[in-house]
Amino acid sequence: MEHIFHIITVAFSVFIMACFFYQGIYVVIGLLFKPKKFEASKQHRYAVLISARNESTVIAHLIHSIKTQTYPGELVDVFVVADNCTDNTAEISREAGAIVYERFNKSLVGKGYALHYLLELIDKDYGISNYDGYFVFDADNVLEKDYIEQMNKVFDNGYRIVTSYRNSKNFGSNWISSGYALWFLREAKFVNNARMLLGVSCAVSGTGFLIHSDIIKENNGWNYYLLTEDIQFSVDNILKGEKIGYCGDAIFYDEQPVTFKDSWNQRLRWSRGFYQVFFRYGKQLAERAFFKFDFSCYDMFITLVPGIGLSIISGILGGISLLSGVLNYRIILMLISKALLSSLSSIYLTFFLLGLITLITEWKRICCKPGKKVFYLFTFPIFMFTYIPISFVALFHNPQWKPILHSVSITTQEIHEL
Template sequence: MIYPIFVYYIVLTIAGLRYNSRFKRPEIPEELPSVTILIPARNEGLVIRDTLRAMANLDYPKDKLEVLLLDDGSTDDTAKIAEEVSKDYPFIKVIRVEGGGSGKSYVLNYGLKLAKGEVIAVYDADNRPEPGALKDLVAMLSDETPAVTGKVKTMNWNRNILTRFICMEYLYFQLAGQAGKSKFYKTAILPGTNFVIRKELLEELGGWDEEALAEDLELSFRIILTGKKIAYTPLAVTWEQEPESLRVWFRQRTRWAAGNVHTVKEYVKRFKEIPSWGLRFDLFLTLMVYYLLAMAVIVADVAFVALLLTSGSVTWFTWSVLGFVYLAFLLEIFAGLYDGKIKSPGCWLLALLMYHTYSQIWILISLAGLWEARRAKKVWYKTPRTAV
């Protein structure tokens, strides 16, 4: 099982490189739609000023732009800072969410009811989109692709070893998981930030699922089940902050793993509704990625222990498992670094150790995610920020 899956991801990697290298910026329509940007926020005082200023610097007609900062019961100075910034930019509004504390989906649905734009955009409270990002996203909207997502880059990638690993992981995910799948299946998956969707479609779907642990993945499934597709543009870039401590990162990824498990439970019976067998297979792998990676790591670890216990007297199969898994993994990470234009020699050298360190922790994350999915409550879990 491991071999064909790794081969499949190598093929996706190559397809992603082709997609990105040949991608041409779509023509910006003369008549741009009105857009409402939703920014869910809870205790984001450290980052919210820079985020709102980044929204103000977007190259988009301000008479067609509405930014709703959705303050979900913050106990710090998030609302105060946001209100100070909004005084300089009339299109930025600070909304106090009533009855909050029930999760990101609830907050987004609250904002959706107030949104005036024809198109809804979503950004996390730590995001700093590049000026042209919103135009690039909107330019790819069509009847076939009523949702478009862009690229996420790590703002604090050089803070420590962990953030470098996260940066490499994100670059590879977007290369294979977004660009590669866009090449093969003409559709991507919505992340939690830096995407747009037509408000009409979102309302038809009933907004975000407030019971979902992974609201972005769940919404992606519902869009695909309608027969529509999600476009991906590598040119619409936003920069976001990633966890700088192992504890925060582990907690974040455990929640994501639990969200994947929850989505599997909800949609496994509806896989036959997905348009093609190839896409069904790929979406299943997307849902199970945490566990398939953990299984691959465990098998390779067992093979390595067998190698040590037998003093090297092992079969060719054990050697092939060890070599293939590691080399395939390394090839994929190097491709992500190349595509992301990361020139730091430290990152390329660190990639050699990523499988033996960072990836090993996925075993624990997968187990913790399974446990979390059994008892997880649909509440807001906010990743703690640091000043950047």
């Protein structure tokens, strides 16, 4: 029995390693090769879209960081949709220089619906084609002064969707905020950057991206309403043949949750959203990946799989546990314990190494005291472990979109001073 269990465990580990081997190549490429550099021959006209719900504490800093860009201000208009707000977000946004629309709809709740509403009004009042491209930000974001200038370089070179470098306002708050931040830094440096170097499609992650107006028109606005509308947007456009670009020199900062409750609720929504995207688009991705050898589709397919895979593994282990009533339960429990201990040790080491490499390469960009940077490296794998129960619960629970209170009201200059 032990011999058979060992063979199954090894075979499964080899299969997983084979599926994810290419992501190890991503890390090597990110370490050895310099990012692509672009120059722009034209300064395009842009609109900035911000969906905000009770964000009066932070939104003024975002608008200010947009208004003080090195890019010509007359080529950038800021639009805010104050979505079901009960505070003075709309008033503060207007005072900061944004064009503001207010939306009150308790039935269609979520960022996707708010963006669709905002684009409809922009099309009505200004015309979608009045702008070459549309930036999308969350209200808690703030931008480096040359953000739009850098994004314009990639956009001007033919990329109709461009994502950027996601940094954190509050890396040093605690092990939760640092866990998010380190993962997003790794995603920027060793995933999207490597994809860009290889000439395959990148993926949008939440906020901080740019869309060509032609795509807005082709889609009749914004029509992505799943719990992870960013991943849905990425997958849908990749399936349509779009190649999403990445600009590592365009840096923005966002605020990460600091309580486990907020983090649990947010990642539960993300995990459920990944399931939604997988079940809607998984078949198409698999067909394009394995029959048409489309690597970008394979990459997105593998990106969507881990949460489902963890749940399946949990189910298998549960099934094996049930067998303990028929077979020798001591042997079964011993084998399961050994397999779990080995797996958890390997996973901890893998995430620790990913965190270490990211910490070393992005050290100067992480705004936090050195001691905290090192300390939170050791808690990073623990943060990632918490995805296991979240992924499993998300199979049976369908969470609704809920806003997370943002309270870190800080400028880019103050972030650097950290």
